[in-house]
Amino acid sequence: GAVTVRAEAGGHAADREVIVEWNRAVIANTPATVGLFCFRHQAMVHIAMFDAVNSIQGRYTPYHVRVWAHPSASPEAAAAQAAHDVLSHLIPTAKPTFDTLLANRLAKIPGWRAAQDTAVGAKVAKAIINLRTADGSEAPNLPFLPPPLPGLWQPTAPGQVAAFVQFQHVEPFGLITPTQYLPAAFPALNSPEYAAALNQVKEIGAVGSTTRTADETLVARLIAGVGYAPGPFGLWGSVA
Secondary structure: OOOOOOOOOOOOOHHHHHHHHHHHHHHHHHHHHHHHHHHHHHHHHHHHHHHHHHHHHHOOOOOOOOOOOOOOOOHHHHHHHHHHHHHHOOOOOHHHHHHHHHHHHHHOOOOOHHHHHHHHHHHHHHHHHHHOOOOOOOOOOOOOOOOOOOOOOOOOOOOOOOOHHHHHOOOOOOOOOOOOOOOOOOOOOOOHHHHHHHHHHHHHOOOOOOOOHHHHHHHHHHHHHHOOOOOOHHHHHHHH
């Protein structure tokens, strides 16, 4: 998940605005082909902004790094530079967009402050990029072919394959291991619990369901990102 910078008492609106600004940037510019790896993009951007701001304010334990910064440094300049550098690395084709966004933000900050604080953001961004360079995300999506037994996933269309199988080997951002919180095994296929769950899904999920409430329909559409241009991944980030 993303790490969010919070402007507390004595903070400025700009401290908050810059976080939302770059969160929108990562959502809007991440190619759809990235799929689930958009969460890696979002996490890296938010972690970089957090460590950049925390290098100046020093209120919290760093996620990864704390670099030297002058106490009067500009948190929003540091956060903007950190987000810019991480995103330019992850999505180089959109670098002109990120350059413009950064320039517009820095134009609102006194030059003498922005100059020293962009260096803070740049150092933190480099550290976060280095941290995640060998995190397993570049591994190929290996075939996932479980035996054709009842209850196990199977392709449902010609040419369909399981996507993002390599996620199981990617280094987590917050967990100790990828398997730390595996769900419990599902009930036996011939158990009353399995039958009840299956019937509930069929009843509530049917197109013409007479038991699904209007609120449940809205929740389902929200989670699926229906009508939301960047897709459900971007939507979940915005909600968070």
